Amino acid sequence: MTPIEVILIGLGVVFITLGILTLSTYLFGSIINRFFVSKEEEEMEKIAAIVAAIQSRGDQ
Amino acid sequence: MLEIGLFALTWQSIVMIAIGLLLIYLGIAKNMEPLLLGPIGFAVILANLPLTGITAAPTVEVGPGLLYIVYEELIATGIVPLIIFLGIGTMTDFSPLLANPKTFLLGAAAQVGIFLALGLAIIIGFDLNAAASIGIIGGADGPTAIYAATRLVGDRPEIIAAVTVSAYSYMALVPIIQPPIIKALTTKKQRKIRMGKMRKVSRIEKIVFPIGVTIIVGLIVPDALPLVGMLMLGNLFQVSGVMDRLSDVGGNALMDIATIMLGLGVGFLMTGDTFLQLETLKILLLGVFAFATATAGGTLFGQIFYKISKGKINPMIGGAGVSAVPMASRVVQKMGQTEDAGSHLLMHAMGPNVAGVIGSATAAGILIGLIA
Numbered sequence: 001m002t003p004i005e006v007i008l009i010g011l012g013v014v015f016i017t018l019g020i021l022t023l024s025t026y027l028f029g030s031i032i033n034r035f036f037v038s039k040e041e042e043e044m045e046k047i048a049a050i051v052a053a054i055q056s057r058g059d060q
Numbered sequence: 061m062l063e064i065g066l067f068a069l070t071w072q073s074i075v076m077i078a079i080g081l082l083l084i085y086l087g088i089a090k091n092m093e094p095l096l097l098g099p100i101g102f103a104v105i106l107a108n109l110p111l112t113g114i115t116a117a118p119t120v121e122v123g124p125g126l127l128y129i130v131y132e133e134l135i136a137t138g139i140v141p142l143i144i145f146l147g148i149g150t151m152t153d154f155s156p157l158l159a160n161p162k163t164f165l166l167g168a169a170a171q172v173g174i175f176l177a178l179g180l181a182i183i184i185g186f187d188l189n190a191a192a193s194i195g196i197i198g199g200a201d202g203p204t205a206i207y208a209a210t211r212l213v214g215d216r217p218e219i220i221a222a223v224t225v226s227a228y229s230y231m232a233l234v235p236i237i238q239p240p241i242i243k244a245l246t247t248k249k250q251r252k253i254r255m256g257k258m259r260k261v262s263r264i265e266k267i268v269f270p271i272g273v274t275i276i277v278g279l280i281v282p283d284a285l286p287l288v289g290m291l292m293l294g295n296l297f298q299v300s301g302v303m304d305r306l307s308d309v310g311g312n313a314l315m316d317i318a319t320i321m322l323g324l325g326v327g328f329l330m331t332g333d334t335f336l337q338l339e340t341l342k343i344l345l346l347g348v349f350a351f352a353t354a355t356a357g358g359t360l361f362g363q364i365f366y367k368i369s370k371g372k373i374n375p376m377i378g379g380a381g382v383s384a385v386p387m388a389s390r391v392v393q394k395m396g397q398t399e400d401a402g403s404h405l406l407m408h409a410m411g412p413n414v415a416g417v418i419g420s421a422t423a424a425g426i427l428i429g430l431i432a
Contacts, residue, residue, distance in 0.1 A: 001188075001430060001431070003178065003179060003182045003188055003191070006175075006178065006188065006192070006427070006430050006431065007175045007178060007179055009426075009430065010174075010175055010178075010423060010426045010427060010430065011171070011172065011175050013280070013281065013422075013426050014168050014171045014419060014422055014423050014426065015165070015168045016280070017168075017276075017277060017280045017281055017422050018164045018165060018167060018168035018415065018418070018419055018422065019164070019165065019168070020276060020280065021161075021164050021273060021276060021277075021418070022161045022162055022164040022165060024272060024276060025157070025158060025161035025164065025269070025272075026161050028265070028268055028269075028272060029158060029161065029265055032262060032264050032265050032268065033262065033265070036262075036264050037262040037264065
């Protein structure tokens with residue numbers, strides 16, 4: 001393999017790989033935010049409410 | 061018979077001991093990468109004191125020297141650079157990249173420096189394997205540079221030593237090397253651009269990211285998997301929220317042990333007869349070229365982002381596409397605040413900066429796959 005080939009293939013594959021990572025990060029980000037994040041936040045709010053209740057009981 | 065080391069000193073060993081003292085001075089007095097330059101400097105002194113046998117390969121009569129064992133078992137095998145990558149993973153926050161995934165491409169653009177330096181090294185007279193090792197300096201990532209060099213030129217310690225010293229030196233010199241290049245490729249008006257607040261990234265996204273990156277990179281560039289896989293494993297420890305003990309060990313104790321071993325191993329490579337050569341000087345100069353063109357490549361790609369976004373993206377963040385985290389981001393933040401005190405570019409620059417870590421590891425894997 002010649003140096004020119006290494007440079008062109010190497011740079012090309014770097015851009016292809018990170019380009020695919022860009023697209024997949026957008027894709028998974030939008031799917032997760034659409035279908036999962038709200039549920040997670042609800043659970044976190046429930047946990048926060050339980051923790052607050054326990055803390056207030058401890059204060060009494 | 062008792063042999064006195066003093067009478068066996070050569071001018072090469074005296075020069076190398078002076079270099080060892082200089083590295084210790086830079087680490088302690090100037091605070092330049094002290095955790096690394098301290099052990100390296102001390103190991104250089106150890107390696108160049110005559111008649112100690114500390115760097116000796118095993119013979120029929122005598123066992124191997126300490127530094128020989130450290131280098132052969134821990135550095136040449138790639139174990140220590142990979143453990144350091146795991147530690148880096150535990151300390152890296154990919155949220156800015158997840159909030160703005162297109163900055164992955166700025167991290168890719170900064171890898172131009174690797175390939176331009178490879179081309180220049182070939183023109184100067186290095187063979188393809190050596191040129192690829194030298195090019196990796198442009199990734200501004202010490203562990204990646206060592207890992208790639210041991211794979212590409214494992215039988216030539218003089219090149220591995222020069223590449224390692226060059227990579228770590230320029231990482232420490234990021235605040236000096238980058239600003240004039242970024243400034244030359246941007247206008248005052250562009251440097252003043254403020255960027256908006258980033259979106260909040262959910263915990264699930266943070267957990268899926270390291271697993272997804274590992275699978276995707278592993279499928280496309282298998283030779284990059286050891287580096288990227290360890291980086292992402294360390295990151296999974298951190299973001300999972302339930303592996304704090306592993307994250308703590310990986311980012312602290314294990315990382316520190318690996319750093320000490322790395323210092324000793326690099327010191328082993330820096331003996332007078334291997335390091336004091338014209339090739340070393342050439343590699344150090346090519347390293348500056350690699351690093352400078354990497355910064356320029358990222359900044360110029362930042363200009364494309366600036367045009368496409370109609371002026372909303374500050375092109376300086378492209379300059380942070382090299383993987384010197386977080387120094388390159390801090391440079392961009394400081395340059396932004398020099399022009400406009402109310403500008404906060406740090407987190408925006410962290411996106412391309414952490415993308416650069418993945419980019420340089422990917423580029424190293426590609427070169428290993430194509431050449432080694």
